[in-house]
Amino acid sequence: MVSEYDFWLLDLDGTLVDVEWSYTRGVFDRVGDRLGHEFSDREAEIIWNGLTGSRDYQLREWGIDPGAFWDAFHAEEDPLVRAEQTYLHDDAAFVADLDEPVGLVTHCQEFLCEPVLDELDIHDWFDAKLCCTEQTGWKPDPAPVEYVMNELGVGYNGHQGVLAGDGACDVGAAWNAGIDAIHVERIGHERRGRCVLGDYRVQSFDELEFPQ
Template identity: 30%
Template sequence: MKPLQASGLLFDLDGTLVDSAPDLATAVNHSLADLGHAALSETRVRQWIGDGARRLVARAIAGRRDIDAEPPETEAALARFFVHYHDCLCDRSQLYPGVRDGLDRLRALGRPMAVVTNKPAAFTGPLLEALGIAGYFGATVSGDTLGVKKPDPAPLIHAADQLGVAVGDCLYVGDSAADQGAAAAAGMPLVRVPYGYPGDDAIFADHPAAMTLTIDQLATGLTNAS
């Protein structure tokens, strides 16, 4: 692996640091049940994660990833989703393999780090705390921190500013098309994790420029460059 260069590191949350799909699926299915809809498999829900809670809920009601407009029940289902997700936020969510070791090594290198996610702030901080990784990050930018969210580049730029690192000196680590779009618009190199959620695999196949590394492999690459 060639050495990497980055003064600051920004990370997506769901599908990159944390596999939160089991708890998201639970909250989605409880919300659907409240509205009289049938439950969905966790496998299907995994394919719809990555564009924020509202989009996830709208896809669940419609029963497909690609939707032209939100179903009429989206607002009611989203309100129920927030209630249910609060109750099961970290029941089965877990860090991906190599994440904690990689974060330890990156912190030892003195690299400032931030989380940039489309998850609402009410869930971002508590999930990071529950999994014991909140202390690694000098900034957290959630889906409702600004007036826009990924794939808009503003959250990434804001996170870099919060860390005091030039945008061009940061790497963004993610797993989705929203991550790719935000990084490209911000002028940041993107490292894609080799796991995450499968909904955007075809997009990465069409645009394979991103390096694919686990978090611990990223730490190794930066260590070799030091």
């Protein structure tokens, strides 16, 4: 049973929401055209979901300059189209019912994140949010998590919190910030190629039992 936490932090993409595969495939086709690299479905899945950890490291392993990739990637992403093709996982609805402070810590860039939150009408789920940048740091760096904790007023003052996410970087960020981690496995261990540990490991948030 999940303990009664004082606050909740959540990742966005792959945790609360996902995007239709046709959108992802189209983006990687156009990015590939820009870079002269034909991305396979598996390569697109690996980068989109961060399956092997650091996306930049993986890109370098494939001989692709990360800076050039991300410039092309962000140029090819259409915020409104992405928002229209993004869907909310049914089991994510529990967030709307949380009485505790709730924060969002996501690698999704702000120009993409805001239209998604608007389209799905979930802005009011969050009391604070941070779209990570080079300046804020990236999970598993604890800095983005600590920033949102401070925005929520929970800091390191005896509050017990948890971060839920779909990636190893989310678990790492939680533990590095001294809070618990829930790993929600949306993809499956076989497709991911490894098992991600966490204080709680679920395939759906429906598996969590909340105190009454």
